[in-house]
Amino acid sequence: MHKPIKPSLFSLDYQDLIQICDELDVSPVHAKKVMGKVFRYGAFDLENIPDFPKKLLHWLQENTSLDLPEIIANQQAEDSTQKLLMRMADNKDVESVLIPAENRMTQCISSQVGCAIGCEFCLTATAGLTRNLTAAEMMQQVLVAHRTLGYFPRNIVMMGMGEPLHNYEHVAKFVRMVTHELSMALSPRRVTISTAGLVPAIYRMLDDDLPCSLAVSLNATTNEVRNKIMPINQKYPLEDLLEVMKKYVGQRSKKRILIEYVLLAGINDTMDDAKRLRDIALSLGSTVNILPFNPFMGSRFTRPSDEVIDMFRNYLNDAGVVAVVRISKGREISAACGQLKTEVNQRAANLKLQRSKTS
Numbered sequence: 001m002h003k004p005i006k007p008s009l010f011s012l013d014y015q016d017l018i019q020i021c022d023e024l025d026v027s028p029v030h031a032k033k034v035m036g037k038v039f040r041y042g043a044f045d046l047e048n049i050p051d052f053p054k055k056l057l058h059w060l061q062e063n064t065s066l067d068l069p070e071i072i073a074n075q076q077a078e079d080s081t082q083k084l085l086m087r088m089a090d091n092k093d094v095e096s097v098l099i100p101a102e103n104r105m106t107q108c109i110s111s112q113v114g115c116a117i118g119c120e121f122c123l124t125a126t127a128g129l130t131r132n133l134t135a136a137e138m139m140q141q142v143l144v145a146h147r148t149l150g151y152f153p154r155n156i157v158m159m160g161m162g163e164p165l166h167n168y169e170h171v172a173k174f175v176r177m178v179t180h181e182l183s184m185a186l187s188p189r190r191v192t193i194s195t196a197g198l199v200p201a202i203y204r205m206l207d208d209d210l211p212c213s214l215a216v217s218l219n220a221t222t223n224e225v226r227n228k229i230m231p232i233n234q235k236y237p238l239e240d241l242l243e244v245m246k247k248y249v250g251q252r253s254k255k256r257i258l259i260e261y262v263l264l265a266g267i268n269d270t271m272d273d274a275k276r277l278r279d280i281a282l283s284l285g286s287t288v289n290i291l292p293f294n295p296f297m298g299s300r301f302t303r304p305s306d307e308v309i310d311m312f313r314n315y316l317n318d319a320g321v322v323a324v325v326r327i328s329k330g331r332e333i334s335a336a337c338g339q340l341k342t343e344v345n346q347r348a349a350n351l352k353l354q355r356s357k358t359s
């Protein structure tokens, strides 16, 4: 008979821990100690917490698990970017990427196994959605990073596998956990949710005052083009997306939205595209990350030439928009945006290609 899997201790936030202390009739100060031990220092030896009540220790040991996912692959690129493939308790594999930059480590977190959004230029999309990840599983990715690096990353971007706002409840809990003052205490500016444009969920972020930053994967400046490369646009067209982006910037006056723009040769890389993007970026006060497409087998898109990429960026810069070309770190290990879970997804992409050739 299988032993039942215990819930992860990493699913407990401060309020949950306070409630457990209350039910066990121990001081809530011990909830703070657990937060500090596990989520601030990444240490799991609860038995070594000074003056820790035996009944709380026993309860946590009996009812929760401190298990972390196994790392089944750790690929390191020349630029020191590391792609970690982790196996979750149900044998589903999830990738997380550690990206070093100057004096700060950034971790790119996955929020789902696969993705249902179906952006045409995205390798992750090819296998569809398997399931959402829980807040505990996102926290586990961060704790595995701590085990790997010896310290916590100071920047978190939710740009791995999945659409974070499609898994709102768990992502919101995770965001509140990593920004909590007793936990890693990350600044909300250093935790970024990237969305393909789930308009109602952006309104919800506003209503909930979620302590994080927002990036929008825009990728096109007309409905005609966006409909072709991002099916989500048929449900939430550009005008609705731009309206909520304006509200977001207006309501949270100190907040900015980062615009991400995957540059696809012959699709969205003309000077007219650049002009419309300029207008959008200036109206929102947004910075633009230009991400030249990373080709993968079976994709119908290609990367624009370096001249086109430079022209596009220079046009925006000359027009007063801060636009940066992001050459994806770790390209040789497919750690770029929209290229996670490569091995499985590449097989799915190949199958799709074969089917389209035979039909």
Ligand code: SF4
Residues within 6 Å of the ligand: 115, 116, 117, 118, 119, 122, 123, 124, 125, 160, 161, 162, 163, 195, 196, 217, 338
């Ligand atoms: S780009 Fe992001 S939202 Fe779009 S399919 Fe890929 S993982 Fe999903």
